[in-house]
Amino acid sequence: MTGLRVRTFGELSAAELDAWETVRAANPALDSPYFHPGFSAAVHASGRTVHVAVGDDVFVPHHRDGRLLRPAGWPGADFQGPILAAGAGFRPLDLLGNGASGYAFDHLVPDAPGFERWVLSRRPSPYLDVTGGLTGYLGRASKSGKDNMGQARRRAARAERDLGAVRFEADSVDAGALARVIELKRAQYAATGAQDYFAEPDRIKLLEGLLSTRDPGFGGVLSTLRAGPHLLAAHFGLRSxxxxxxxxxxxxxxxxxxxxxxxxxxxxxxxxxSLGIARIDLGRGEDEYKRRARTGESVVCQGIVTRNPARRWTAAAGTRARAAVRSLRAGRNR
Structure with missing residues (x-):
């Protein structure tokens, strides 16, 4: 890698980690928790080695997958890109070398410099502006979002009548509840035929590690909704x-x-x-609830950095095929 030095995450010095966070915090395009060094630290600690390409105030955490590089946390990293100062330049081809012939990304932030020629497709990534809490959100939400929030209030009252007192905990550290989240998520994957993200044990260990991460600037957030003795719903996310x-x-x-x-x-x-949250990123996707709930959206990019035209052609063909499947499914759901 020209001008970049590659080390494992565990080999980074305290000064380098401080520089990483200083650079990230000063760049508004990198405010997602996936760019915080705490995320790469948790992935590395879960048993999946994170390598970091390091330059002058540039950090690119990644995995080696044979001759292919992938962003740290893939396939669970919903925002990706180099950590560097706003306005700084970057040469993605510098990531290649030492046996690496490609850098594949599927959630690259659009502001990542130098990647334009390598982007094959773009997809929406909705978010909720929750400044001012529920009142502020309702003032910005679409009619559909407002309607669904109103229905949620009425259904909560119904749950209380039928099942017992409704209790919401915004930031729980209940390991048993996290285990139930994983159990329900795996059942959902099985029912829908989706690939089981948690089939790899290190990914379960990742969530368990994040649950216990209580750094003021970064950590996992487990939110639970109960009615009487019943866990109705829960969510595990990341906060920065x-x-x-x-x-x-x-x-x-x-x-x-x-x-x-x-x-x-x-x-x-x-x-x-009360949590100090101003935005909830919903992640890439055209799910119906995301479309209804969102107050805005950004985009994330898919593509591959490579000097190999055949590999780029194969990636482009796969991108077109997946887009056709999504279009077909969307047509069926209309």
Whole structure:
């Protein structure tokens, strides 16, 4: 890598980690918790080695997957890109070498410098502006968002009547509740035919480590919604500064008629000021609830940095095929 030195995360000095966080904190495009050194630290501690390409105030955490490099935390990293100062330049081809022939990304922030020629597609990444809590959010939400939040309030009252007192905890450290989140998420993957993210044990260990991370500037956030003795819904996400990333939301299918996911989201929006949260990133995707709840959206980019035209052509063909499948599914759902 020209001008970049590669070390494992554990080999970085305290001064380098401080520089990483200083650079990140000064660049508004990097306010997502995925760019915080705490995320790479947690991934590395889970047993999956994180390498970091280090330059002058440049840090690119990644994994080696054969001859391919992938962003740290892949495939669970919903925002990706080099950590560097706003306005600084970057040459993505400098990431290649020492046996690496490609750098594949699927959630690259659009402001990442130097990557334009390597982008194959772009997809929306919705968010909720929750400044001012529920009142502020409702003032910015679409009619659909307002309607769903109103329905959530009424369904919470119904849950209280039928199941017992409704209790919401915004920032829980209940390891048993986290285990239930993972159990419900794996059942959801199995029911829908989606790939099981938690089939790899290190990913379970990652969430367990993040749950116990209580750094004031970064950590995991587990939110739970109960009615009587029942866990109706829960969410495990990441928090850095005023940003909360919506990562693993689940609900118990036994209570699907109550739409408990919306009840939980409403409670989390209401609790945002007390948590110091101004934005909830929902992550890439065109899910119906994201479309209804969002107050705005950014985009994330998919592509590959490579000198190999055949590899780029293959990646582009795969991108077109996935886009066609999404379009077909969207047409069926209209």
């Amino acid at each position: 500064g005023g940003v909360l990333h919506w990562w693993f939301p689940v609900y118990d299918p036994a209570y699907a008629k109550l739409s408990p996911g919306w009840i939980l989201l409403r409670e989390l929006v209401a609790a945002a000021p």
